[in-house]
Amino acid sequence: MVTDQLKDGYDVVVIGGGAAGLSGALMLARMRRSVVVIDAGQPRNAPADGVHALLGRDGTPPGELLETGRAEVRGYGGQVVNGVVEAVVRDTEGFTVTVDGSSVRARRLLVTTGLVDELPEVPGLRERWGRDVIHCPYCHGWEVRDQAIGVLGTGPMAVHQALLFRQLSADVTYFSHTMPPLSAEQSEELAARGIRVVDGTVTALQIVDDRLTGVRLSDGTVVARDVVTVASRMVARANFLSTLGLRPTEHPAGVGEYVPTDPTGRTDIPGVWAAGNVTDLTAQVGAAAAAGAAAAAQINADLVAEETRQAVAAYREPFSAETEAQLCEAATGDRRHGM
Numbered sequence: 166m167v168t169d170q171l172k173d174g175y176d177v178v179v180i181g182g183g184a185a186g187l188s189g190a191l192m193l194a195r196m197r198r199s200v201v202v203i204d205a206g207q208p209r210n211a212p213a214d215g216v217h218a219l220l221g222r223d224g225t226p227p228g229e230l231l232e233t234g235r236a237e238v239r240g241y242g243g244q245v246v247n248g249v250v251e252a253v254v255r256d257t258e259g260f261t262v263t264v265d266g267s268s269v270r271a272r273r274l275l276v277t278t279g280l281v282d283e284l285p286e287v288p289g290l291r292e293r294w295g296r297d298v299i300h301c302p303y304c305h306g307w308e309v310r311d312q313a314i315g316v317l318g319t320g321p322m323a324v325h326q327a328l329l330f331r332q333l334s335a336d337v338t339y340f341s342h343t344m345p346p347l348s349a350e351q352s353e354e355l356a357a358r359g360i361r362v363v364d365g366t367v368t369a370l371q372i373v374d375d376r377l378t379g380v381r382l383s384d385g386t387v388v389a390r391d392v393v394t395v396a397s398r399m400v401a402r403a404n405f406l407s408t409l410g411l412r413p414t415e416h417p418a419g420v421g422e423y424v425p426t427d428p429t430g431r432t433d434i435p436g437v438w439a440a441g442n443v444t445d446l447t448a449q450v451g452a453a454a455a456a457g458a459a460a461a462a463q464i465n466a467d468l469v470a471e472e473t474r475q476a477v478a479a480y481r482e483p484f485s486a487e488t489e490a491q492l493c494e495a496a497t498g499d500r501r502h503g504m
Contacts, residue, residue, distance in 0.1 A: 171246060174270030175199045177464055178262050179277060180250050180405075183208050184450045185441025185457035186277035187234035187245075192461035193275075194241035198468070201244040202235075203264055209279050209442065210304075210450070212295025217304055219451045230450070250278075252408050259436065273464050276406065276424065276432075276439040277457055280446060282397035283421075285319050285342075289370030289377075290395060297377040298370070298393050302329045304449060310334060315380050315390035317367060318344035321419045322396050324351050330394055331358045338388060340380060342367045363388055396420065399446040409434050421446055430460030438464055 177193050179186045182204025193200040208227055210216065215224040222230060235245045248264040259272040282300070284290045290298055299305040306329075313336045316327040324347070327339045338361045341347070347355070347362065355362055363382070371379035371387050379387040399421035401413040406424070411434050413422035423446050430438040440460040441453035448456065 171201065171244075171264065171267060171269045172199070174259075175201050175272070176468060177201075177273045177275055177461075178203065178260070178269060178271035179275045180253075180262070181277035181279060181402075181441070181443070182206070182231065182235070182245060183277060183279055183441060183453065184230070184234070185279075185443075185448075185453040185460075186275065187231065187238055187457070188454040189275045189277060189440060189457035189461035189464075190238045190243045190245070191234070191241065192458045193465060194238055194243035196465045197242075198465060199242075200238075201246060201269070202238065203246060203248050203250050203262070205249045205278075206247055209282065210295075213305070216450050217307065218449055250405050252405055254408055255434070255436070272436070273468065274437045275430075275457070275460055275464060276403065276437065276443055277441045277453075278402040279442040280399045280401050280421070280423075283400055284395065284397050285317070287317070287367055287369060289372060290393070293370060293372070293377055293393075297391065298395060300395060300397055301449075302326075302333060302394075306330065306333045309392045312336070312391040313389060314338070315340055315388065315393045317380075317393055317395040318342045320344075320396045320398065324355065326394060326396055327355065327360050328358060331360055335359065337361070338363055338390065340367050340382075340388075341365070399423075399442070401443045401446075403443060406434075406437075409437065411437065416446060429463045430456060431463065436467075 176198040177200045179190045179202040182202045186202050190200050190202045210227045213227055216227055216230055217223055238245055250262055250264055252263045254261045260274055262269050262271055310333045312334055314330050314334050316339045318341045323344060327337055331337045339355055341364045365382040367380055368383050369381045370377055371381055379389045381387050401423050403413050403424050411432055414425050416423050424439045424444045426432050426439050426444045430440045432439055438460040440456040442448055
């Protein structure tokens with residue numbers, strides 16, 4: 166439900182209240198743009214204890230970081246409201262955004278709705294997600310250093326993931342699970358780095374006293390592990406954009422679906438920009454925030470260009486009318502003198 170009162174219209178509606186959306190809104194509000202952030206309250210990193218590798222804020226709880234960002238946006242006159250965007254419709258004046266049954270107008274849109282991590286159907290994975298089941302060595306790797314790490318083979322980046330986590334622990338095991346046999350090159354790479362390979366389907370995680378203790382295979386074998394890493398399939402939250410003809414596209418790396426943009430964050434739909442995980446599936450919080458700010462600057466520049474064109478047209482109009490009157494007067498004079 167929307168908890169704050171929405172105005173009739175804004176220069177920019179930001180859809181998504183994570184790091185990218187709040188950073189973009191902050192940039193726009195500081196440029197004295199009317200801006201509102203619509204936040205569904207479903208941050209991807211909610212299960213995590215802290216945001217890591219974010220300069221000056223390393224280890225900050227995700228909720229605390231977002232609350233600080235909301236306060237900063239509001240401090241410059243921007244709005245942040247809770248709500249779910251159901252649809253977006255384009256017309257000659259811009260966009261109509263439907264939020265929990267209500268409508269709001271926008272001249273431009275910044276989409277920062279992030280993504281959903283789709284996990285394999287292995288009992289225990291979802292329940293332990295963000296705790297002792299993780300995905301990113303840069304986000305959580307330091308916290309699990311020197312522990313017994315298991316890498317679950319679920320996608321095209323699994324071997325690469327195993328090599329990355331080997332940088333953090335000497336005890337890394339690769340579980341082939343549902344992946345095809347390793348290539349000769351991959352087998353050699355894993356062997357050279359001392360990464361054990363275990364074949365067979367993983368059927369469950371073993372949990373004892375609210376702690377992951379092992380990985381169970383289909384033959385009943387349990388391989389002791391402290392941590393499991395898994396490469397989720399990452400899917401952009403963008404279904405509401407289908408009314409604009411903008412749909413997520415399969416990522417070239419085969420890791421999920423994203424909303425394509427140009428380097429400035431501009432999508433194929435005029436007036437719509439995207440930033441953060443909705444378009445960059447691997448962006449950490451810092452990169453997402455930077456992309457949101459950069460896209461917001463582009464949006465402001467686009468609005469300035471539009472407003473300048475309108476101002477020039479209005480500036481010219483009186484002169485055009487005066488010139489027309491002078492021409493009419495001259496023509497009348499010519500007729501009087503038989504010319």
